[in-house]
Amino acid sequence: MKYFFVxxxxxxxxxxxxxxxxxxxxxADSVARFHKLAGDTVFFLTxxxxxxxxIVQAAQKAGVDxxxxxxEVSQSFQNLWPHLEIENDAFIRTTMEHHKACVQYFLQxxxxxxxxxxxxxxxxxxxxxxxxxxxxxxxDGKCPDHNEKPVLLKEKNYFFRMTKYLDALRRHIxxxxxxxxxxxxxxxxxAMLREDLGDLCISRPKSRLTWGIELxxxxxxxxxxxxxxxxxxxxxxxxxxxxxxxxxxxxxHHIVAKDILKPHAIFWPTMLLAAGLPLYKGLRVHGYWTVGxxxxxxxxxxxxxxxxxxxxxxxxxxxxxxxxxxxxxxDASFTEEALxxxxxxxxxxxxxxxxxxxxxxxxxxxxxxxxxxxxxxxFDREVLHVGHTALANFQTQFQHFHFSRALASLxxxxxxxxxxxxxxxxxALFKAGETNRLSTVLYVALEGMRKIALxxxxxxxxxxEAMLAQLGWKWNLAAVDLxxxxxxxxxxxxxxxxxxxxxLFPRQDVRREGPPSVPGGEQEKAxxxxxxxxxxxxxxxxxxxxxxxxxxxxxxxxRIDDGGAVPRQVVAGIADSWQPSDxxxxxVAFVANLKxxxxxxxxxxxxxxxxxxxxxxxxxxxxHPVPPGSVVS
RNA sequence: GGCGAGGUAGCUCAGUCGGUCAGAGCAUGCGGCUCAUAUCCGCAGAGUCGGGGGUUCAAGUCCCUCCCUCGCUACCA
Numbered sequence: 001m002k003y004f005f006v007x008x009x010x011x012x013x014x015x016x017x018x019x020x021x022x023x024x025x026x027x028a029d030s031v032a033r034f035h036k037l038a039g040d041t042v043f044f045l046t047x048x049x050x051x052x053x054x055i056v057q058a059a060q061k062a063g064v065d066x067x068x069x070x071x072e073v074s075q076s077f078q079n080l081w082p083h084l085e086i087e088n089d090a091f092i093r094t095t096m097e098h099h100k101a102c103v104q105y106f107l108q109x110x111x112x113x114x115x116x117x118x119x120x121x122x123x124x125x126x127x128x129x130x131x132x133x134x135x136x137x138x139x140d141g142k143c144p145d146h147n148e149k150p151v152l153l154k155e156k157n158y159f160f161r162m163t164k165y166l167d168a169l170r171r172h173i174x175x176x177x178x179x180x181x182x183x184x185x186x187x188x189x190x191a192m193l194r195e196d197l198g199d200l201c202i203s204r205p206k207s208r209l210t211w212g213i214e215l216x217x218x219x220x221x222x223x224x225x226x227x228x229x230x231x232x233x234x235x236x237x238x239x240x241x242x243x244x245x246x247x248x249x250x251x252x253h254h255i256v257a258k259d260i261l262k263p264h265a266i267f268w269p270t271m272l273l274a275a276g277l278p279l280y281k282g283l284r285v286h287g288y289w290t291v292g293x294x295x296x297x298x299x300x301x302x303x304x305x306x307x308x309x310x311x312x313x314x315x316x317x318x319x320x321x322x323x324x325x326x327x328x329x330x331d332a333s334f335t336e337e338a339l340x341x342x343x344x345x346x347x348x349x350x351x352x353x354x355x356x357x358x359x360x361x362x363x364x365x366x367x368x369x370x371x372x373x374x375x376x377x378x379f380d381r382e383v384l385h386v387g388h389t390a391l392a393n394f395q396t397q398f399q400h401f402h403f404s405r406a407l408a409s410l411x412x413x414x415x416x417x418x419x420x421x422x423x424x425x426x427x428a429l430f431k432a433g434e435t436n437r438l439s440t441v442l443y444v445a446l447e448g449m450r451k452i453a454l455x456x457x458x459x460x461x462x463x464x465e466a467m468l469a470q471l472g473w474k475w476n477l478a479a480v481d482l483x484x485x486x487x488x489x490x491x492x493x494x495x496x497x498x499x500x501x502x503x504l505f506p507r508q509d510v511r512r513e514g515p516p517s518v519p520g521g522e523q524e525k526a527x528x529x530x531x532x533x534x535x536x537x538x539x540x541x542x543x544x545x546x547x548x549x550x551x552x553x554x555x556x557x558x559r560i561d562d563g564g565a566v567p568r569q570v571v572a573g574i575a576d577s578w579q580p581s582d583x584x585x586x587x588v589a590f591v592a593n594l595k596x597x598x599x600x601x602x603x604x605x606x607x608x609x610x611x612x613x614x615x616x617x618x619x620x621x622x623x624h625p626v627p628p629g630s631v632v633s
Numbered sequence: 634g635g636c637g638a639g640g641u642a643g644c645u646c647a648g649u650c651g652g653u654c655a656g657a658g659c660a661u662g663c664g665g666c667u668c669a670u671a672u673c674c675g676c677a678g679a680g681u682c683g684g685g686g687g688u689u690c691a692a693g694u695c696c697c698u699c700c701c702u703c704g705c706u707a708c709c710a
């Protein structure tokens with residue numbers, strides 16, 4: 001058993017949570033859960049970064065007290081996570097007393113060892129940017145961001161002797177390829193180290209900034225960013241005295257987005273070296289989510305609200321999409337269209353249908369209980385073999401943060417089980433009375449599904465638990481032997497009751513149009529113009545003929561007299577509720593200008609309007625007979 | 634300007650040491666099954682592996698060069 005520590009960045013409280021925050025945190029949660037499954041003792045940390053001028057300004061703008069402001073925004077992060085099935089073990093805030101104490105302890109320690117010095121600097125300073133500018137950077141002598149003239153400021157500050165540790169850091173990175181991943185970011189950091197980095201300014205005089213942590217050795221200054229924010233990773237573990245720090249620190253993995261690579265890859269490790277602490281184990285860097293082709297930004301109003309997406313499509317689907325769609329380290333594009341497409345293809349069709357069909361058959365053929373597994377034949381053994389490979393690959397890939405590839409591996413098994421069922425044809429076995437073989441096939445399939453659900457737990461916890469429950473498996477996290485799952489194939493107990501059906505992943509409609517999300521939270525109903533409505537051609541016609549679709553149980557072939565020379569044929573999915581004979585002579589409303597489409601080999605020229613209700617499908621008809629082909633308006 | 638990462642089927646991407654590597658998923662077309670969520674299964678598709686040159690018996694896979702995209706960086710606390 002190992003100790004595993006995973007962290008997200010602490011999020012700056014000048015903005016509400018968006019997709020980027022959600023992604024980092026969902027990745028961290030999934031990784032934490034994966035390691036729990038693998039039997040590690042896990043500590044998962046997230047939190048908020050709450051100091052700095054920008055926060056003070058934001059609070060002023062909002063007209064509230066700073067503390068009140070940070071409390072509120074921090075709370076909005078804390079409130080969001082449970083909705084995304086994120087279960088962090090701790091939530092650190094840089095305004096917490098024990099964090100402040102830890103920061104001061106750390107500073108004092110580095111100060112005493114002589115790596116913090118006092119020096120004077122003079123330069124052009126922009127208050128808006130909280131930084132100095134060089135002449136060259138200015139546009140017309142003004143700050144490019146704020147369009148204000150920076151002031152000449154001479155000030156003394158404390159500096160961290162970072163340069164002293166850069167060589168050691170470079171060696172560490174060179175000798176430990178796993179330290180920074182993916183590779184491209186490791187290279188980037190090595191490139192940074194080839195340049196002259198200089199020492200790090202770590203303070204601000206109180207005259208300029210008060211909303212921060214006082215330097216323990218000079219009360220006229222507060223820390224500036226790095227020696228505050230980065231230290232959260234150990235203050236949350238109770239550094240220096242807490243036992244948790246000792247246990248978890250060496251197994252630490254930081255998850256960050258590429259914009260904060262430098263502080264995490266260079267500042268933080270050198271700080272740790274200066275304090276005489278071991279370095280974290282690994283830094284894992286991911287890219288950005290774009291919205292379609294464009295960057296996500298407040299000004300464009302295309303900021304994706306993770307909660308809205310999760311509520312609309314389900315948290316599990318959302319989390320699955322994020323992990324499956326993004327190649328970790330690279331940028332990826334978020335669109336609802338892509339989400340729906342992937343949801344339908346992977347979750348509804350492949351996985352959901354696998355559950356649906358297998359559970360239904362178990363119910364029909366085996367009394368709803370996990371059947372006994374008989375002797376395995378070559379098809380069965382092939383499943384075990386494919387399963388072994390798929391699961392082993394999943395685990396390896398997941399460990400290396402290749403989530404997308406891990407899921408692709410897992411889906412090898414999902415698809416193979418669908419193939420296996422087709423090849424084995426339990427329905428034929430049932431008809432032929434081959435109950436032994438039938439039992440074995442269903443057992444092998446159910447057991448494979450159990451493994452899939454188990455491996456999906458880190459990604460979509462509640463859905464995975466629902467799947468396991470449907471399979472009648474008493475789930476016990478502590479008892480899971482993840483590595484063992486790749487080779488043993490007999491986890492399900494014959495005789496345990498399974499669900500009679502499964503519909504955990506109902507197909508989603510591809511709803512087009514509209515912004516991908518709701519920026520401010522104000523839910524806009526998609527209103528249509530009268531012109532939009534006019535594009536639909538609704539008519540009433542008389543059913544002249546209806547018969548079952550020759551190749552589909554649920555479909556009827558309906559011929560409707562629409563006033564034209566020849567009655568049009570419409571394929572209607574109403575066979576569950578309507579007998580063909582009850583339809584003939586009835587007037588129904590239908591969409592007349594729907595693109596014709598073939599449904600299981602039969603052309604359908606329209607769609608009959610109906611209402612789904614508990615008592616079956618109700619058809620829409622005029623209150624009294626009208627000429628066939630009458631237009632609805 | 635410097636450094637780095639990429640440019641492989643319509644889309645998203647795999648391709649370890651140079652020789653069944655020209656692949657997968659999605660999308661598309663055709664066919665099959667009926668247990669199942671209009672689902673599942675099978676089959677199909679000429680992509681000059683960014684252009685050019687070179688090394689080699691043999692190159693997406695190594696070397697040179699050019700083009701394009703992206704990222705980082707440019708005496709800045």
